[in-house]
C-alpha cells in the first residue's frame with residue numbers, strides 16, 4: 001500500500017527523485033520500465049539471455065539498435081502559423097533482412113519508445129521466420145488536432161526527411177497507432193516522386209488500388225483470432241461461452257472485436273481513448289463500430305444497460321479473456337494483482353511489464369505475448385511486400401490460409417518449447433526469436 005502511494009508520488013516527480021527515492025530496487029526498476037519502454041525491452045533481453053545461457057557478446061549486440069534518426073518536421077498550418085514536429089525512425093536489426101515496422105503518430109512518442117518498438121519488431125519477424133529485421137518510426141503529434149491537409153503535409157515532409165533511410169531493400173514502414181492506408185499512400189507517393197518511378201514496395205498497408213494487399217487491414221485481428229483459437233484447442237476451452245474484454249477499439253481492438261462478435265462470442269467491455277463501455281450480457285459490436293466510424297467516442301454511446309468504465313478499470317474487470325489492444329505499459333506491478341481473467345492475449349505491443357509478468361504467472365494466467373499474438377499484421381505486410389515485388393496479387397483465401405499456417409505453426413513451436421522448458425509463452429517466444437537471430441549474427445560475423 002505504502003509502496004504504491006510512494007510510486008504514485010514518484011511518477012509526478014520522476015526522474016530526479018528516482019535515484020534517491022526510498023523504495024526497493026524492484027520498484028525503482030519497474031518505474032523505470034513503466035516510463036521507459038526501451039529499458040523494459042532491454043530487461044526482457046536480460047531475462048531471456050539468462051534462461052538461454054546466451055553468449056554475452058551476442059547479448060550486448062542485441063541490446064543496441066543499429067541506427068536511429070531524429071528529424072525535425074516544419075509544417076505550415078492552415079492558419080498561416082508554422083509548427084515544428086519531431087519524428088523518428090529506428091532500425092534495431094537488419095541481420096535477417098530489411099528493417100520492418102510501423103509508423104505511429106501520437107502526442108507522447110519519443111526516441112526510446114520507438115527503439116523498444118523496433119526491438120519488438122525484430123523478435124516478431126524472427127519468431128515467424130520472416131526474412132525481415134526490426135524497425136519502427138513515429139512522429140510526436142496528436143493527429144486529431146490536424147486538418148487532412150496538415151496531416152498530408154506532415155506525412156510527406158516526414159517521409160522526405162527519412163527518405164535515404166527507407167526503401168524496399170532497406171527498411172519498409174507500415175501502419176501503426178493512428179496511421180492508416182491513406183497515410184501509407186502519401187508515403188509511397190512521396191518516395192516514388194523522389195525516385196522518379198512508382199515504388200509500391202517501399203511501404204505496406206497501402207490501399208489495394210496502389211499495390212496494397214487484400215486482408216491487410218484486418219490481418220492483426222485475424223492473427224489474434226488464429227492464435228487464440230490454437231490456444232483454446234490446446235487447453236480444451238470453448239471460446240463461445242467466455243466473457244471477453246478488449247482495451248482499444250482501433251485497427252487492432254476493433255477488428256478482433258468484430259471477428260469474435262461475428263463468431264458469436266460475448267464481448268462484455270471495450271474501450272477507446274475516451275474510456276469504455278461495459279454490459280454484463282454483452283455489447284453490440286456492430287453498433288459500436290458504426291458509432292466509431294462516424295467519429296464518435298465510445299463514452300458518448302447510449303446503450304441499454306451499458307455502463308461507463310475507465311481505461312484503467314477495464315483491465316481489472318472479471319472476465320475470461322482480456323485483450324489489451326491499445327498501447328504499451330498497461331499491465332504493471334500496480335494492477336497485475338487485480339487482473340481477473342484466464343487468458344491475456346496481447347494485441348498491443350508491450351502492454352505488460354516484466355514485473356507484472358511475474359505476478360500473472362503466479363496467478364496462473366496464460367499470457368499470449370505480443371510478438372506472437374499480434375504478429376498477423378506484419379505477416380500480411382510481408383505477403384504484401386512479396387506481391388508488390390512480383391506484381392502478382394493473391395486472393396483473400398490464400399492470404400488467410402497462409403497467415404493461419406504461419407501463425408499456428410509458430411504457436412505450436414512456442415507452446416511445445418514452453419512445456420519442454422517449463423517457461424511462459426513469452427519466454428519461449430523470445431527463446432525461439434533470439435536463438436534464430438543469434439545464429440544469423442554468428443554466421444554473418446561482426447564487420448570488419
Ligand code: GLU
Nearest residue numbers: 101102174176377378381
Ligand atoms: N505496426 C504493426 C506491428 O506492430 C505492423 C508492422 C508492419 O506491418 O510492418 O506489428
